Amino acid sequence: MIKRSLEFARQLIFESLRDGDIAIDGTAGNGNDTLLLAKGVGEKGKVYAFDIQQEALDNTYKLLVNNKLERRVVLIKESHDCLKQYLGNLKAKAIMFNFGYLPGGNHEIITKLESTIPAIEQGLEILQKNGIMSLMLYPGHYGGKWETDGVITLAKNLNPRHYTVLHYNLINLQNFPPQLLLIQKKI
Template identity: 35%
Template sequence: MAVAHAFLRTHVRPGAFALDATAGNGHDTLFLCRLVGAAGRVLAFDVQPQAVENTNARLRENGCGQVGRAVLDSHANLAAYAAPGSVDAAVFNLGYLPGGDHGVFTTPGVSVPAMRTALELLRPGGVMTVCVYYGGPQGMAEKDAVLAFLTGLPPEGYRVSVRDFSGRPGCPPIPVCIEKRAW
């Protein structure tokens, strides 16, 4: 989503370490690879083999196979791939894989703890974006849980910005941008 990308563009620098918690078809993973450049690193996660294959193929086709890679794993396991305070940026897109099986989707019971972990992995001054796609039958419960968690973050530790496109028809995605305060 354009709002999240604009936010990331202003905060992610060459040489950064970024996590794409929901690889999907690899669009955000590629975007992050371009931001971090050859000196950076991007790890992407997805529970669907097709998403991992799509993402890794997209990275290879665009010359970013040495910068980023997707792994077949849940974002519930982010802590196994990064140390606390080592991540510059994390990205979550909630919902289901575009063009994939709509019976496989993110859920608040996994997504919210994964976001909590991602925030712990962020270095002071690090950023996280969450795009909440909630049009499916499971989406409203996840939307409510995620927004309650993110808007409830302590202001002394995080700056949270939620964009609401309520004037748009249907269920427009809700981008949330989070900055971990540097102490």
């Protein structure tokens, strides 16, 4: 069965994780991806979840507490382009980005290409060999098309000896459906 982009990304990311892994949610939002990562890294693993909005971090924390997984996650109120500042030399098995705006929040606060590109570049450095990065793109909102085009351009130019890139796009949907990029690091 063909899955929607976000569902497909979550399945692949979750299946790649093992107990003790490190994972990153570059855009915590309402916490759904953070929760998935926390389940996947097991009791010995750790998730680092970033967001610039306190509302997003509060939503994420509540979801984690309700699922008794808050101890597996470090919540960081910071832009996703500060990954290396917080992770240093740690290597991540999985990194998830869900760009755009906080569902149910202020739609004027959006991710922007000028921070998104450095976040992806830092994420690629942090990603361990055979690690996977998912990038959910939403071209339908103000600023979204520009961000989507910029991210796709970056992904197209990644060295194929170092990365495998998949562009998952349901092309018969109307109104600029979300697009998914998956990047696996080979070396």
